[in-house]
Amino acid sequence: MSRKLLPILMSMVVLSPLAIDIYLPSMPEMAAEFSVSDTQIQSTLVLFILSMGIGQILIGPLADRFGRKPIALFGISLYILSSLLAVYVSDFQFLQLARVLQGIAACATSIVVFSAVRDSFSNQQSAQYYSYLNGVICVIPALAPTLGGLLALQFGWRSTFMFMMAYAIMVLVVVAFKLPETRPTNTITNGPLYRWSRYQPVLANSHFVFYALTCMFAMAAILTYVSYAPSWVIKHLGVSEMTFSTLFGINALINIAACFTAPKVIKKLGNRSTVVLALWLIVDSAIAQVVTQILPSSSGLLSAIYFMTPMLLLCIGFALLLGPATSMALSGFGERAGTATAMLGCMQMSGAALLTGLVQLTDLSAPYANVLMLGGGAITLLLTMAIPRLGHWHHERLEVA
Template identity: 45%
Template sequence: MKQKAPLYLFLLLIVVSPMGIDIYLPALPQMANNLQTPMANIQTTITLFLAALGLGQLLAGPLADRYGRRPLILSGLLLYILGSAVASLAMQIEILWLARVLQGLGTCAVSVGVMSGVRDSYSAKKTANIYSYINGVICVIPALAPMLGGWLSETWDWRATFYFMAGYALLITLIALLRLPETRPANTISSPKLINWKQYQPILQSQTFRFNTGLVMLAMAIIIAFVSIAPVRLMVELDLDPGTFSLWFGSNAIINILGSFTAPLIIRRLGQARALKLAISMCTIAAASILLLQDVESPIAFMGPVFIASTGFCLTLAICCGAALAPFSERAGTAASLLGFFQMAGASMLIGILNFLPIGSLQLMALFMSLPLIWYAMNRRKPNYEACEN
């Protein structure tokens, strides 16, 4: 018989995901110097983490249904601890890459287990509020973790950030062993095959799903690109110290928090179709602004356009995630895992490819900010958002 898991434990568990990215960002230049490798190789550690997080969803979902949420979460935590330990001992960039893949796969297992556990433990009405709390935690961590990471890397060195990740995950593992019940319902259906490609066909054939998922992926690419480019622009090119970088980086997390809370109000006032146009317009304005201000040697010249694009990002996710899943009430889990795959792995792979373009960091950031407009213009048949709302 399934049991209800405590909310505080879900919130503690979900922290491993944003922490795996944000806490070590202030140490990126130090890592490049210590490992004697180009900054681009260090930035790749972010892309690999997110790619593993996205790709792993195709497997983690079926595993959660077949074996249960608790085994998946505990296995993910152990994998995350292993990856953190390997990263802290890495003397070569290739070992660090491997460690980040392990961390990403572990994070994926924990995240899927948490999302499934929330669905199992709470009513449909309560679930919406729980997911809001989880998203709030995910947005808060980028505001706090870089400051902690900057202090750790300045007081000791970059390896201390991975020690902290391993220590936190170990503590949460001990709490989970004592307090995390199995929440999987007895009537859960699992496919004989862990990955059955035929179950994805009807979803991928939906123009509504493709259009909205494409926008979710491109909006996420803006945020991932910011996470990757910000240390280079602010600490290398503008010579900010790790502490000041953390304050600027954290300020965008605050913008995301405000954007997440105000997005429903904007959508209610404008409707989904007009609100989406506003979101894409904001990303486009941000792209133009960052190019116009590229010769201004000031953090605000970079972060100002990022603030605008981040607000557009919050609106896009609020509209398009629900619209992408709306036609698939009978297979919402499969559709959600596919959406998550494109959102994380697709965005990461896109960034990995475009990073090879021979352009500067600001031009690259502007390119990512302009992609939602290009995708919107390419799709002449737009979904009926009023129908999605009903």
């Protein structure tokens, strides 16, 4: 099954990062067209992630009740319609609405992708496959901003949403005809969809909560970087959209290499040790960001390089962290993988959106907003892992089928 399933899941997993990255170079232009502030245009990213997270607790149980494939078809169809809405909006509030709907759509496909991996593979295999999927996710930041910049230059920023719609139509055809149903036969499908007893066993599991918070921090670190970078580099430092796309793409290429190397690292070190290594890399990224801001700069381009270079360590750390942390969080929930995946996604996405939104309320510049999020989160998690009596939160456990 793996040879047939993985390419389909890879095509589906592209939908979420595509909706984040393809229009990044257009954000200053969009802010000008709608006459809104940088913070308001950044809200289109935060709202997407927030709705993607909240939608998971609504859609996750549906994936357990009705199966993975029907939810995938629903999510891709909604993605198509919300992208079309974004193409034709004339008011900023309707663009925000389109992004909320697009986030709900993306969360549906995300639940199916990660549940299907948990359905089909062991814990150790799952961590490796999650890393491969994350590698595909990381290809998009390398390519999408450049593609989005070219589309915007030729046809305007709305063409980026038209491209999203066209890609989703192709994925819909593939999923409709090729995606197998992976829901296990022992999946809990009876009872009310949203009763507390469905979520309580997941949230009562300290091992799940710790690694869900770890995933949340990783996503918040990336979201802070991505949401601040366009306005800081293009507007504040005066760098062109295409130069920004190139610098952003270099970081993404490093991320791709790290994602496809991650399975080998996980196999050698194990899940927990890989998470620790990733967190230290993120701490180093925060330290490097402080150092580069002290260095003298003679041009906007050099300042942009100073800003983006420390993010290479963040990209590597994120690539190494997300696979094993996701696998560790979901390892004990084979009989309710859809619900557990939904809770993980809700905490990861919604928590990251809220943390990023709080940072955006401060007067911190982009570099020091990154330092706060990266350093604060990684150090807190590492200190927690250093406390002996909390070992049951984060040590690897025996696999539950």
